[in-house]
Amino acid sequence: MTTQTEARPATAWKDMAVGDAIPPLTTPPISRTTLALFAGGSGDHNPIHVDLDVAKAAGMNDVFAHGMLSMAYLARMLTDWAPQTALRAFSTRFVAITQIHDAITCTGTVVEKLERDGERLVRLDVQTANAAGEVKLSGQALVALP
Secondary structure, three states: OOOOOOOOOOOOHHHOOOOOEOOOEEOOOOOHHHHHHHHHHHOOOOHHHOOHHHHHHOOOOOOEOOHHHHHHHHHHHHHHHOOHHHEEEEEEEEOOOOEOOOOOEEEEEEEEEEEEOOEEEEEEEEEEEOOOOOEEEEEEEEEEOO
């Protein structure tokens, strides 16, 4: 698992531009221990994520990561950059299976700056990808900035 860090101060809204990237987050390779800990912490005990026999019976070569684990990594990237209280919206689409042993890199890019209800916001395209560059999750986040 990645280490816990305090949120870095988000860049001020006035200094952000469409196309700017926020600091990425790269995880260590996902291990069986990671999957077991996530299953316990999330309450998602679907055996296809932790039991090799079940995964093989379903036609998979091995167990694979929970989609919500990758979404949690994206959320960590966002909250490492801006306080959790600044997050206004966050959604993802599951694109492909994240395999065991994949190291995941989370990225976010500003696609829009806007003001709404007195807040200055940035809309980010966010995604996870493995070391080969294969996208696993894609989505958007809306973050209020100072």
